[in-house]
Amino acid sequence: xxxxxxxxxxxxxxxxxxxxxxxxxxxxxxxxxxxxxxxxxxxxxxxxxxxxxxxxxxxxxxxxxxxxxxxxxxxxxxxxxxxxxxxxxxxxxxxxxxxxxxxxxxxxxxxxxxxx
Amino acid sequence: xxxxxxxxxxxxxxxxxxxxxxxxxxxxxxxxxxxxxxxxxxxxxxxxxxxxxxxxxxxxxxxxxxxxxxxxxxxxxxxxxxxxxxxxxxxxxxxxxxxxxxxxxxxxxxx
Numbered sequence: 001x002x003x004x005x006x007x008x009x010x011x012x013x014x015x016x017x018x019x020x021x022x023x024x025x026x027x028x029x030x031x032x033x034x035x036x037x038x039x040x041x042x043x044x045x046x047x048x049x050x051x052x053x054x055x056x057x058x059x060x061x062x063x064x065x066x067x068x069x070x071x072x073x074x075x076x077x078x079x080x081x082x083x084x085x086x087x088x089x090x091x092x093x094x095x096x097x098x099x100x101x102x103x104x105x106x107x108x109x110x111x112x113x114x115x116x
Numbered sequence: 117x118x119x120x121x122x123x124x125x126x127x128x129x130x131x132x133x134x135x136x137x138x139x140x141x142x143x144x145x146x147x148x149x150x151x152x153x154x155x156x157x158x159x160x161x162x163x164x165x166x167x168x169x170x171x172x173x174x175x176x177x178x179x180x181x182x183x184x185x186x187x188x189x190x191x192x193x194x195x196x197x198x199x200x201x202x203x204x205x206x207x208x209x210x211x212x213x214x215x216x217x218x219x220x221x222x223x224x225x226x227x
Contacts, residue, residue: 043206043218089158106158
């Protein structure tokens with residue numbers, strides 16, 4: 001079953017615009033929500049992350065908005081640049097809680113294209 | 117500081133052949149993981165290891181085996197490759213409950 005649903009699958013934005021990618025989850029045991037950025041031919045790299053006790057986290061042009069009651073979170077990229085063109089994955093982490101492994105579940109990915 | 121290194125970067129196999137993918141990390145991480153990435157499906161965990169000499173199954177383990185004889189290395193084996201195993205394979209490593217660091221992937225095609 002798909003525990004983390006991500007939308008849209010692809011997104012085209014003009015330079016300077018706002019890119020918004022949404023994710024929804026089902027498992028209330030998730031306690032850490034990272035976003036990964038992946039460029040062609042490279043592995044995913046951690047971009048920004050949030051814990052559910054915070055409703056928003058901002059790092060430069062990247063902002064995560066988190067709605068715990070709706071079990072949704074989103075990535076906003078302000079002033080989008082052509083260099084932001086990449087695939088973005090949301091993910092949800094279920095902590096160890098005393099066990100030996102915390103499970104990371106990925107969304108399906110969004111291909112972002114920013115036109116100059 | 118190389119981080120996570122995967123070899124080979126590309127490989128083409130025929131159905132039924134076997135091969136081993138190698139992952140090496142130089143960050144002294146306890147945990148290591150193998151994922152596969154397929155279009156529209158994100159990354160799915162194949163196997164993982166929480167320490168030298170230990171391995172465990174992830175979400176999609178069938179058709180794969182792994183070994184972690186040394187802390188810095190994690191091997192993924194395909195005993196009898198099938199076309200359904202055509203994918204991009206990523207290795208990652210982390211400390212316990214810390215973000216995972218990914219390699220740049222191995223692109224595997226099985227004809």
